[in-house]
Amino acid sequence: MAAIERYEQWMARLLLFNKPYGVLSQFTDRGSPTARPTLSDFVPVKGVYPAGRLDRDSEGLLLLCDDGRLQARISDPRFKMPKTYLVQVEGDPGEENLEPLRKGVRLKDGMTLPAEATRIEDPGLWLRDPPIRERKSIPDNWLKITIREGRNRQVRRMTAAIGFPTLRLVRWSIGDWTVAGIAPGEFKEISV
Template sequence: MGKRRPEPAKTQLILLNKPFDVLSQFTDDNQRATLKNYVDIPNVYAAGRLDRDSEGLLILTNSGKMQHLLAHPDNKTDKCYWVQVEGQITNLAIDKLSSGIELKDGITAPAQCELMQSPEIWPRVPPIRERAAIPTSWISLTISEGRNRQVRRMTAAVGFPTLRLIRYRIGQWTIDDIDSGNYTIVEP
């Protein structure tokens, strides 16, 4: 059995507003953008992941216990996403998202879903693909699961593909006052 890394004397908690097209890891053999391009604090690791094509809150820590507490599915930490979808989303689609969606890997747990105004956020580089004849709309979707690409699969299942996905909140922490590509250190 391998040796366990000792817990650090002081737990660090870093809130990063991860930009689009950045991997949620510190190294990449293909020379793509990673966390090392944005975080200069040694010995911290992502507590969970955020896909390369998603933006927003990613929590990093130097504590394995904190990492487990935040990322393990059994702990059911709420995560709130701001989701721009293709089309004018309907009340029926919002009701379905709120009730749970049948995906290939089973039914999702009920979510909190509501229509929202377009948030005041940074421009995405590159911008999303928009079609002149098709409107877009924004929803706030809060889930406590963390299946692979779950939010994207949920919105597609109700007929409104995700165009832009921003994780706004994990548990009590948000990206409020953290610009894209920047981080802040908070007390755990």
Template sequence: MADIILFNKPFQVLSQFTDERPKNPRATLAEWIKKPGFYAAGRLDYDSEGLLLLTDHGPLQHRIASPRNKMPKTYWAQVEGDISDAAIDQLSRGVDLKDGPTRPAKARKLDAPDLWPRNPPVRHRETIPTSWIELTITEGRNRQVRRMTAAVGYPTLRLIRYRIGDWTLGTLKPGEFRIEHVHLPDAPMASPGKPHRTGSRSPKARRPQRRTLSK
């Protein structure tokens, strides 16, 4: 049995509890997560938003974060320009990056999702349209999604991680989280729990949901 936190990380927040930069420190998880012993299982870039998993169980943390397990991660990316079918096909087949070709991915065009406003907002240019894609990858290279979309000619303007394995954001808003139980060994997934609202940044504990980790 292990506990896991599903957190909707806001824009420009570090995926850790401290900032090593001595001057002008950035926002960290400590402003929202008041649960000693929990650590992020993997990371999400400072300028990306969405699902971040934290756990108090070391083996589970390693299992989620290790690239060897190839746990799929799904992102919603707003890109500059009206992305072409050829670019979608190229993303699906794999893209050549400086550190080598990426694995094949699942890519598709996406209708603009109903999302919370970002602060500051994405820059808007009257003469240049934007479009949304959904991209599922099984790697964890540094800034991989942004590099992939740029490589096919459509720079990423906004990036939200929606899913990790069988866990999704659900109805979580930025700064909200929910806690679930994970049963080891594996068994079918349970339904997600209700979110904690962290407007006061001191959420009250609610009864965790039970869930099992799928391979």
């Protein structure tokens, strides 16, 4: 029995949280004159911390864990853990437009690593609140982009650099962990 308890103490807790649009990737909102939604509004679990960030205007998978080494392994860019995003962009990008993403794009803070970028059909995601703006005269399309680094607002800056601004950004997976089957605002706990 004691051996089982010691084994369970070594296992890290990992939460797969589907962060809704507008929620901060932190448990408190200090310094804001108006309270904005935070992780504490959705995750009533003590002792877990975000492994990385997801911007307030982005949605999807945010990992939270109680183990500092695992947290570093997930979020530290030197480990190059793949992060896959479903990205709704303004415009109609063709293969020639995606090629710069696959080779690396020059941003203000330097060249990005090559990304995997493909055009996909509408993934049929949950509705976003508030909905994205739609323009009848300008089409929109979906891309699937996988990066292995994590600069500030990187995917948005990459799509803008090739002339296709991001309208909606959903992180779908980090490594083998995915948000599939988890509703916005909900989480699933696993042991690792």
